[in-house]
Amino acid sequence: MAILSKHVRLSSSLIQRLKRHVTAGVHRSFTTIEGHRPTIVHKRSLDILHDPWFNKGTAFSMTERDRLDLRGLLPPNVMPPNLQIERFMADLKRLEVQARDGPSDPNALAKWRILNRLHDRNETMYYKVLIANIEEYAPIVYTPTVGLVCQNYSGLFRRPRGMYFSAEDRGEMMSMVYNWPAEQVDMIVVTDGSRVLGLGDLGVHGIGIAIGKLDLYVAAAGINPQRVLPVMIDVGTNNEKLLKDPLYLGLQQHRLDGDDYLAVVDEFMEAVFTRWPHVIVQFEDFQSKWAFKLLQRYRHTYRMFNDDVQGTAGVAIAGLLGAVRAQGRPMIDFPKQKIVVAGAGSAGIGVLNAARKTMARMLGNNEIAFESAKSQFWVVDAKGLITEGRENIDPDALPFARNLKEMDRQGLREGSSLVEVVKQVKPDVLLGLSAVGGLFSKEVLEALKDSTSTRPAIFAMSNPTKNAECTPEEAFSILGENIIFASGSPFSDVDLGNGHIGHCNQGNNMYLFPGIGLGTLLSGSRVISDGMLQAAAERLAAYMSDEEVIQGIIFPSISRIRDITQEVAAAVIKEAVEEDLAEGHNDMDARDLRKLTKDEIVEYVKQNMWNPEYPTLVYKQD
Numbered sequence: 001m002a003i004l005s006k007h008v009r010l011s012s013s014l015i016q017r018l019k020r021h022v023t024a025g026v027h028r029s030f031t032t033i034e035g036h037r038p039t040i041v042h043k044r045s046l047d048i049l050h051d052p053w054f055n056k057g058t059a060f061s062m063t064e065r066d067r068l069d070l071r072g073l074l075p076p077n078v079m080p081p082n083l084q085i086e087r088f089m090a091d092l093k094r095l096e097v098q099a100r101d102g103p104s105d106p107n108a109l110a111k112w113r114i115l116n117r118l119h120d121r122n123e124t125m126y127y128k129v130l131i132a133n134i135e136e137y138a139p140i141v142y143t144p145t146v147g148l149v150c151q152n153y154s155g156l157f158r159r160p161r162g163m164y165f166s167a168e169d170r171g172e173m174m175s176m177v178y179n180w181p182a183e184q185v186d187m188i189v190v191t192d193g194s195r196v197l198g199l200g201d202l203g204v205h206g207i208g209i210a211i212g213k214l215d216l217y218v219a220a221a222g223i224n225p226q227r228v229l230p231v232m233i234d235v236g237t238n239n240e241k242l243l244k245d246p247l248y249l250g251l252q253q254h255r256l257d258g259d260d261y262l263a264v265v266d267e268f269m270e271a272v273f274t275r276w277p278h279v280i281v282q283f284e285d286f287q288s289k290w291a292f293k294l295l296q297r298y299r300h301t302y303r304m305f306n307d308d309v310q311g312t313a314g315v316a317i318a319g320l321l322g323a324v325r326a327q328g329r330p331m332i333d334f335p336k337q338k339i340v341v342a343g344a345g346s347a348g349i350g351v352l353n354a355a356r357k358t359m360a361r362m363l364g365n366n367e368i369a370f371e372s373a374k375s376q377f378w379v380v381d382a383k384g385l386i387t388e389g390r391e392n393i394d395p396d397a398l399p400f401a402r403n404l405k406e407m408d409r410q411g412l413r414e415g416s417s418l419v420e421v422v423k424q425v426k427p428d429v430l431l432g433l434s435a436v437g438g439l440f441s442k443e444v445l446e447a448l449k450d451s452t453s454t455r456p457a458i459f460a461m462s463n464p465t466k467n468a469e470c471t472p473e474e475a476f477s478i479l480g481e482n483i484i485f486a487s488g489s490p491f492s493d494v495d496l497g498n499g500h501i502g503h504c505n506q507g508n509n510m511y512l513f514p515g516i517g518l519g520t521l522l523s524g525s526r527v528i529s530d531g532m533l534q535a536a537a538e539r540l541a542a543y544m545s546d547e548e549v550i551q552g553i554i555f556p557s558i559s560r561i562r563d564i565t566q567e568v569a570a571a572v573i574k575e576a577v578e579e580d581l582a583e584g585h586n587d588m589d590a591r592d593l594r595k596l597t598k599d600e601i602v603e604y605v606k607q608n609m610w611n612p613e614y615p616t617l618v619y620k621q622d
């Protein structure tokens, strides 16, 4: 104790008290005085990570993680303290570097940091701020800034949020899942980080995307923030830069594949549904290779959906129907639209399948209608136009491969370029889900001038901002004001210089996934059916008034997202009831649900949405 009293003038009674603590072994700093004896802690799990005195962050050893119930609560890579400091210093030094993404706001990353710190300190206040200013801050906590956050996650990582299940945790997940402190979890968003927005494989740093999606679940759908869980499944990364980066937070091995990969995801699903049988799992940003397979594997047994495949499809359908209305035509004319889609990945194929089904339903809902509907689509991927002549064609794209003879008559062939396709097809709609920024070049947009539509539509849906296939300025300046424009990331409206405004819609799955999750939760359905997803899309499509649509406004402003989400959730519940899937939620059983009118369902949804208000707290001993 001499060392202590020499440096700090402490009263002798305090020194006596401290001595007692040292003997009891509860205070970490005195271990040096006592030698290398371990420090006994009377806390576990998140309480340790949230205690600045005990917290070691990524430096907790595997033994400590196991003994202190920390396994799964930290990124898998155990960091030596020197690297931990290096990571922190690299980030500190980067403060001068401005955020590059989102041309309108160079301070995006700085805003994210401030909001993130508030999120860590006071959740109620954080969501109050977010909800009240959703238009301003959704682009910070969500797309596009969240992409930049994931790209810089090693430096931005502060307090862990969510759970990490890694390839090294095989056989452990069933017990690990109990390390999460919440007795009830309503919503999980899980990613494997293999295709984060249009930014490719970001490995474990992709956790940011799950966190951002869940922020919208709370802000838009009123899911209780204590009952959301962001999850990263870390099976490695194929990003060579991250594999070599000593500051990377995840497993430094190539991605597992085949049965090994499936075994990890299967174990995760079994573990979370065992602990929380009513949870809903949203799959997010999985590379398309796995997105479809996992969806097929789980959708009939678990309450799950894939947002990129199914959420995006619904939003695109709503937008496509809006584009038909904006032409002054009835929605039933949708099957006549010629649609060129650039991108045949998880999102593109999801949209194509849903659009084809919607057309078929309008054409009589039979085999012939379904068969004929596919002739409305031309699909271009990295190798050009997809035809039946394509070698090793992706089975998911096969139904949309064009017949070679027919293409020959149209002046097209296997692999025709996007500009050739647009020139020959003269489409009503050009839709991009390619992740290639600028793909809708001047030449492509010039070609669209010959569109046979009275009001051509351009959907540049790739994220984040720099991956958009074109900007609204480019589209309006080349094609004039008589177009419909939507982008996945937010852009400002364009001043057309003649007193008119070119409206930029945000066509993003954020308008659907919160309502799909909330509606499923409150219906108590054990699965998420095609009908429930279709009902969600149709409700979004009908949300816009004729006046708005005629002005080119086909998606609502994000400031209305809580209201839209409520409506979408109600439509999902109604459909679940009609399909006899609804089993009820809490006090509302299936029979009661069936008795509710449309308006009462909306009210039921509203009553069950969490609002950020401080409750009065009182102390009671256990």
Ligand SMILES: NC(=O)c1ccc[n+]([C@@H]2O[C@H](COP(=O)([O-])OP(=O)(O)OC[C@H]3O[C@@H](n4cnc5c(N)ncnc54)[C@H](O)[C@@H]3O)[C@@H](O)[C@H]2O)c1
Residues within 6 Å of the ligand: 195, 196, 197, 198, 199, 287, 288, 289, 307, 308, 312, 315, 342, 343, 344, 345, 346, 347, 348, 380, 381, 382, 383, 418, 432, 433, 434, 435, 436, 439, 461, 462, 463, 464, 467, 487, 488, 489, 507, 508, 509, 510
């Ligand atoms: N707006 C939204 O709500 C929304 C939703 C989901 C995905 N997205 C965005 O869509 C993009 C794609 O996502 P994904 O999951 O389908 O990715 P993916 O990697 O599965 O698919 C990308 C597709 O684009 C094709 N492609 C690549 N280069 C091309 C080129 N030069 N021309 C035409 N096609 C080309 C690829 O061949 C592939 O078919 C991402 O940027 C993502 O952010 C947006």
Ligand SMILES: O=C(O)C[C@H](O)C(=O)O
Residues within 6 Å of the ligand: 143, 196, 197, 198, 285, 307, 308, 462, 463, 488, 508, 509, 510
């Ligand atoms: O995350 C988004 O903004 C939309 C979509 O899920 C995407 O992957 O781009």
Ligand SMILES: [Mg+2]
Residues within 6 Å of the ligand: 197, 284, 285, 307, 308
């Ligand atoms: Mg996504």
